[in-house]
Each structure stands twice: as C-alpha cells, then as structure tokens.
Amino acid sequence: MPMVTRVLEPVATPAASATELSQRIRSEYEEMPCLRLTLPQASRFWNVDRETCQAALDQLVDEGALVQGRFGYMRA
Numbered sequence: 001m002p003m004v005t006r007v008l009e010p011v012a013t014p015a016a017s018a019t020e021l022s023q024r025i026r027s028e029y030e031e032m033p034c035l036r037l038t039l040p041q042a043s044r045f046w047n048v049d050r051e052t053c054q055a056a057l058d059q060l061v062d063e064g065a066l067v068q069g070r071f072g073y074m075r076a
Contacts, residue, residue: 018055021048025056026065029075038072 024046029035037045043053057073060066067076 018052018059021046021052021056022059025060029066033075036069036072036074042073 025042028045039050039054039057042057043050046053048056057066057068061068061073064076066073
C-alpha cells in the first residue's frame with residue numbers, strides 16, 4: 001500500500017480576520033496561563049501565516065491581554 005502524505009494548509013489566509021484569530025489566541029492563553037510563544041512558534045501553533053498571526057498578537061498586546069517579552073508573547 002503506498003504511503004499517503006498529507007500537507008496541512010493554513011487554516012487562515014492573509015485575508016482572514018485577525019480579530020477572529022485573536023479570540024482563539026486569547027482563549028488558548030486563558031486555558032494555558034504559562035504559555036509563551038515566539039511569532040514563528042505561534043504561527044505554527046495556530047497554523048496561520050505569520051502576517052495574520054502578527055496582526056492578531058499585536059491586537060492582543062494593544063488591548064493589554066498579552067505582552068511581548070524577550071522570549072515571546074505571554075499573558076499580561
């Protein structure tokens with residue numbers, strides 16, 4: 001039987017709403033208060049492109065929900 005390889009496509013595209021993603025991110029940080037992710041890690045974790053992820057994380061930083069520290073984004 002041949003091996004089938006599946007490639008994961010990004011869940012969100014650059015046109016996807018950063019607001020929707022920020023709600024997902026906020027809930028993950030609420031469930032895991034010690035979560036700390038860099039932008040590349042966050043992009044892989046939520047399976048989105050870096051630009052969309054950056055916009056969502058920036059929104060949460062602007063709202064005061066997250067802070068960007070030396071080792072990544074974490075709860076404020």
